[in-house]
Amino acid sequence: MNKRGTSHFMSGITRFLKRLFGRRIVIFGTVLVVLFVMTALLAPYISPHNPYKQNLALSFAKPSAEHILGNDELGRDILSRLIYGTRTSLSIGFIAVMIAAGCGIILGLVAGYVGGVVNSVISRIMDALLSIPAIMLSLGLGIIFGSGMASLMVILGLSTIPTYTRLMCAQVLAIRNSDYINAERVLGAGSIRIMFSHILPNCLSPIIVLFTMNIGGTILAEASLSFLGLGVKAPMASWGAMVNEGYSRLITNPVFALAPGVCIMLLVLGFNILGDGLRDILDPRLRGSI
Amino acid sequence: MKHLLQVNNLSVSFRIDDSVTKAVNDVSYYIDQGETISFVGESGSGKSVSQLAVLQLISTPPGSIDNGCVMLEDEEVFKYSANGPEMRKIRGGKIGMVFQEPMTSLNPVKTIGSQLMEPILIHTGVKDKEARKRAISLLSQVGIPDAEKRMGDYPHQFSGGMRQRIMVAIAIAGNPKLIIADEPTTALDVTTQAQILELLKTVSEKNGTSLLIVTHNLGIVARYAQRIYVMYAGRIVESGLSRDIFAHPSHPYTRGLLNAIPRLDDSKERKLQPIDAPAKMPLDDGKRCPFLPRCKYKCDMCFSQGIPDLTESVENGHFAACRLSREELDQIDKNSQDSTRIDRREPLKDNILEINNLSVHFPIKHSVLSSKSTKLTAVDKVSFKVRRGETFGLVGESGCGKTTVARSIVRLINDSEGEIKFNNLDFNVLKSSELRRQRHKIQMIFQDPYSSLDPRKSAGSLVGEPLKIHKLISSGQEYDRRVDELFTLVGLSPSLKNRVAHEFSGGQRQRLGIARALASNPDLIVCDEPISALDVSIQAQIINLLEDLQQELGLTYLFIAHDLSVVKHISDTIAVMYLGKIVESAPCEELYANPMHPYTQALLAAVPIPDPEIELTREKIILPGEVKSLMNRPAGCCFSDRCPYTMDICRKQVPLVKNYGNEHYVACHKLEQ
Amino acid sequence: MAQFIIKRLIQSVIVIFIVSIFTFLLTYLMPGDPVYAMLGGDITQEQYDIAYKEMGLDKPIFIRYVNWCGNILEGDFGKSYKYRMPVIDLIKERLPITMYFGVLSIIISTTLGIILGILSATKRGKLTDTIITLLANLGAVMPLFWLAVLGMSLFAMQLKWLPSYGFTFPTDNFVTSVKQTILPLFALSVGAIAGTTRQMRSSMLEVIRQDYIRTARAKGVKESKVISGHALKNALIPIVTLTGMSFRNVVSGSTSVEIIFSIAGTGQLLVSSVLSKDVATTQACILIVAVVVSIANLIVDISYGYIDPRIRIQ
Secondary structure, eight states, rough: OOOHHHHHHHHHHHHHHHTTTTTTTHHHHHHHHHHHHHHHTHHHHSSSSOOTTOOGGGGOOOOOSSSSSSTTTOOBBBBHHHHHHHHHHHHHHHHHHHHHHHHHHHHHHHHHOHHHHHHHHHHHHHHHHHHSHHHHHHHOOOOOOOHHHHHHHHHHHHHHHHHHHHHHHHHHHHHTTTTHHHHHHHHHHHHHHHHIIIIHHHHHHHHHHHHHHHHHHHHHHHHHOOOOOOOOTSSSSOHHHHHHHHHTOOOOOHHHHHHHHHEEEEEEEEHHHHHHHHHHHOGGGGGGTO | OOOOOEEEEEEEEEEEEEEEEEEEEEEEEEEEEOOEEEEEEEETSHHHHHHHHHTTTTOOEEEEEEEEEEEEEEGGGGGGGGTTTTHHHBBBBTEEEEOOOTTTSSOSSSSSHHHHHHHHHHHSOOOOHHHHHHHHHHHHHHHTTTTHHTTTTOOGGHHHHHHHHHHHHHHTTTOSSEEEETTTTTTSOOHHHHHHHHHHHHHHHTOOOOEEEEEEEEHHHHOOSSSSEEEEEEEEEEEEHHHHHHHHHOHHHHHHHHHSSTTTTTTTBBBBOOOOOOOOOOOOOOOSTTTTTOSSSSSSSHHOOOOOOOOESSSOOOEEEEESSSHHHHHHHOOOOOOOOOOOOOOSSSSSEEEEEEEEEEEEESSSSOEEEEEEEEEEEEEEETTOOOOOEOOOOOTTHHHHHHHHHSSOOOOOEEEEETTTEEEOOOOHHHHHHHHEEEEEEETTTTSSOTTTTTTTHEEEEEEETTTOOOOOOOOHHHHHHHHHHHTTTTTGSBGGGSOHHHHHHHHHHHHHHHOOOOSEEEEEEEETOOOOOHHHHHHHHHEEEEEHOOOOOEESSHHHHHHHOOOOOEEEEEETEEEEEEEEHHHSSSOOOOHHHHHHSSSOOSSSSHHOOOOOOOOOOOOOOGGOOOOOSSTTTOOOTTOOHHHHHHHHEEETTTTTTEEEHHHHO | HHHHHHHHHHHHHHHHHHHHHHHHHHHSSSOOHHHHHHSSSSSHHHHHHHHHHHHTTSSSSHHHHHHHHHHHHHHOOOOETTTTHHHHHHHHHHHHHHHHHHHHHHHHHHHHHHHHHHHHTTTSHHHHHHHHHHHHHHHSSSSSHHHHHIIIIIIIISSSOSSSOOOOOTTTTTHHHHHHHHHHHHHHHHHHHHHHHHHHHHHHHHHHTTTHHHHHHHOOOHHIIIIIIIIHHHHHHHHHHHHHHHHHHHHHHHHHHHTHHHHHOOHHHHHHHHHHHHHHHHHHHHHHHHHHHHHHHHHHHHHHHHOOOOOOOO
């Protein structure tokens, strides 16, 4: 791209950002997300204690000057675990959605472009995945993949694939018969060129929106599984598991169960608001459908 | 004398993303009892918004009525709150409305019976049973067959024309004094358009109702309106009696429009004169004449003085908002050097394209359980020849198969039957690899310039893509040079290369589409309704560009269109299609001078000519009924169910195409006798 | 319409078929020996050999699948080694409880969501709209299990207004049942109410912009009638689709709620059988729930046809 092209591209980006952050609520959402991402990245530097260090003497200790939010059953510092929990939530959320989007985009592209039987087969498999409630599907997949962080990413990713496949397939079906694709055919462009150079880029806007919103959804799902004891393995810090550990002590140390819940809410809220904002700009027609 | 409706100094604005657009600016007009008037203008001129504002039907926000006084008989309309009881009495009760889009203007989940009974129940005070009776009689009055049976049907079970008839029924159901028809036929075919307009005229004459038609089509205006208001950029720029305005247009915009549109009664040599359009229209700053950037008559006064007021000219009641008088405008026209004639090159004798017995069938599945499917024949054994260097026009109404023919020729439809011989090579039997190599010789221009350009690619890469696909360039330098050349060829500055499609105007986008088609040096370009999505003043630019390119590059065009005036202007030979068949084909002049097939005759008669004097004396043929669906095509001649001359044989036997001299081919039993 | 129903029915059958393959394969895809998977590790070699034969592990996998399906169609899901009883009896006991919560929650969330959504859309930009939108946004991100434990701690542990565990059908003891139902049902419905409200609001706003609403106004129809008579039915179309999806989510959420409030439903059964590697029970739970969700979706799609004449009459 030459210089003028680059500057043109930059002005497009600037315009996009201006519109995105023109609304105060979107700024709020973005700040939330950025804060949590920073927390996750800087966890070792900002957490006051080692989140894994046990001290049974401090079991279920109330908040103190040394341990601002108190200690859990094994005497670990709750604030530090909360900070490290950010890492768990974000990394699982992000990677699981990456897996889902990657597989979903390819499956949807193939289903939509090839059509016919291929589309039917892929669609029915997706329907099947969608007919099993998310937690149950994760539990079922958990039997196969076992527990642990990596399996959790795969499990949560697999159970979100259908959303992407469906969206992508619908997009492709809408675009593949549009006149600009017809124009490519008349020009003599081959299928691969049409699929990757013209159809794919035009399908991405709603995918980006869905991606943003899904990170929030996946973080919620991870928290639910961890709460049930089916998520990440101890001693890893997870907000969902912390709620589970803390809720019996809600009266003595309410922060223990409240804080991780509030963290989940804020982080998911941030992603949802950001997603809403992106949708309004990238694809206003989607309002309501995602 | 008191007017039925009097609107004074109406101003409406819309606020979107902090920017305020003045959609209607200080507009005043009136309509008398029993009168038919018309608002003319292009999209965005404010002609529809004015009418919606009168009924307080614009949504607020984003819209707001900033100023104005509307007197409907003795009532001051704007004193009423937008959805209050008084306003509701006026809506439907005193003023009925017919909207543009029959497909979306009826509620899809309610029966048409209930939608039609609603205004009757609200405004006439009758009860359920009586209302139902009236609804049925209204339906038959507007020409819905089996009215009683169809009361329980839903909108999607009706064709566009039928839905618009239902809209008319709804508009007149509350016995209004005025019917406002907002582009009532823009979405419809020309013969249906004639039906609906005649219907509106008949019902308004019968009930003594006034009729206000909003349209961009000057022909419709000439045919129906007694008085006209011409709008541009939210202002009325000219108004007066229809015959005065057409005879002596006194505003540059009106003059421009009349010179820009092709007419059915034009001579073939008249060159269309487009109205200039800068790429980005400057916003109306309220200080200068809004037409100034496009005006070819502009003088120093226009820059130094403010917006010109509407001033009355020689005739009574003929107003125009221009600093220059009509005589001064005439003088400038006389001195202008613009060529007004086209030199047409004679087509060569050899055929570049021969279509023999082309048929296209679409399979229709009947049931999920049975594997049986019937074939729907969209194109039925169509044959024609296109000479090298000519423009071959293919006309017909929607659903006649003209686009299917076009798509078969460029092989967007793959399973057509018959021969498509291009440069003596049968395209229809080519394998896909060979086809891709040959593709660059036939290119296509699409109807909608908004959907036919990839929104994510830069203009330069769109135009340059064919060069890469067919490896027509050897170096990056050559690529750049060639793309620049193509931009210049279609009248775009190469400096626009890095923009993406949505940064261009409709006309510019269509130029990009043409540049892309030209990139691979094609012999034949299939133009599928290339101008029908554009505003009338822009259409002329594209037509002229296509004609110039043909002269320069010796191109052959297959021009698909529904607008007979345009086809007449641009084509050397014309074929008329109806329900998948070519019913008549002839050299252009011959066909228009001597149309032989009853369908062609009706089609030509349905096209209004923008001249009230001619329209007064023209014979009108209003075809009965609608185009049958392909599923139940009439046996025998496909036109036999609507033809005024149908004989027994027409219903039994398909007529053959015969030559009646002068290369004039017609398929009609009546002519054979 | 018949065409449409038949087509949807066929699709549902195919979907259930695919789910059945997945659940069947669970036994073989999980790490370890399928015999131990079915019977638990605590068996003798003799028992192992018998089970090996019984499960048909000496036969090809296709035959095993057919046999397995055959058994299921006869109501035989195998035996739960954890509960030492036929799985089908467990399901018979547990499924109605989950269904009870699921159906109640769907009814409440759909009704409330639609009302709040309409209110919010028609008062767009006003205080009512702002409050509803804010609550809906919060409700959508509130972790269900968190809401449940907070509710339990506050109303059951602290205030002792409501019981903290257990379930009774209203037919057995109405008062106890209502008391036991309130907290779990609330936790279960908040997210769904929020989702429906958001969807209904945007769907209503979308419909209000349509040409046919302008037509209705141009006829002189009263504004309240424009909303109830013209806009509502159109705006409901996407809600119907959402309700189908919601059912799946509610059943999913019911898993956490059942565990927190010690309600012996399908979700709790599934979690305990997964934790104790009771494969036969796991298979049955997943398959049965998938069938129930598919049937719910089917009903939803058919009612969709009744709302939208464009689908009903082709």
